[in-house]
Amino acid sequence: MQSEFWDVPKGKIAAVVTHLQMFERPAPRKVPAVKAELIAHEKPDLTWYRDLFSRVGGHDWMWFSRLGMDDADLAAVIHHEDVQIFSVRVDGRDEGMLELDYRVPNECELGYFGLTAAMVGTGAGRWLMEHALEKAWEKPVNRFHVHTCTLDSPQALPFYMRSGFTAYDRQVEIADDPRLNGVLPRDSSPQEPII
Known part of the structure; x- marks a missing residue:
């Protein structure tokens, strides 16, 4: 079978997006001790x-x-009553984020999930995912889903799986x-050249 190539216009970027889902909460996993707090932010400041x-x-x-959205559009999402925003706080500084979106009935989308470079490799990712799973399934949802793409960390897709x-x-x-x-x-x- 021959592969096909598709042109990407100059000034554009292309990514392969993988959609993932689960229909029940998996068994909790043991996570390393992390010196962090998960902080809920109701109507977070846009800046x-x-x-x-x-x-x-x-x-x-x-x-x-989210960076290309104007204030009104961004606030409409992150201040929505069915969107929950959390940060991972370490020594008074926010070093990670978790966003759960319940705007579609009976579903939860893991909208954003990530850590700053300072937290990578500390076990905080597994710690944060256990919190995400716990919180997502606290509500009566039938499906928890997420998508990631080739512009994201190469660790993201295998981590979600x-x-x-x-x-x-x-x-x-x-x-x-x-x-x-x-x-x-x-x-x-820099791993993605500007064309």
């Missing part, structure tokens, strides 16, 4: 949110969707390169 979002995924992993999610769909997403329109600095995600 604080954008800063944490950028520090978790903006530079290394090209998280850009080890955490109990099963892949069920794959798509290609093409978007404006956020480094060319000022949403992200030009030196973001």
Whole structure:
């Protein structure tokens, strides 16, 4: 079988997106001791949110969707009564984020999940995922789902699968390169060349 190539227009980026889901809470896993707190943020400040979002995924992993939103659109999502925002706080500084979205009835989407570079390799990812699973299934949902893409950390997809999610769909997403329109600095995600 011959493979096919699809052109990506100049000024755009392309990512393969993998969708994952689970239909029941997996058995809790043992997690390492982490010196962190999970802090709930009701109606978080937009500047604080954008800063944490950028520090978790903006530079290394090209998280850009929320950074390109105007204040009203961003507030409509993160201040929605069916969206829960948490931070991972270490020594008074927020070093990770968890966003659970219940806006679709009977479902929870793991909207955003990540840690700053300072927390990678400390066991905080497993610790945070156990909190995510616990909180997601506290509500009467039938499905917990997430998506990740090839612009994210290469550790994300296998981590979600080890955490109990099963892949069920794959798509290609093409978007404006956020480094060319000022949403992200030009030196973001150096592993992805600007074309």
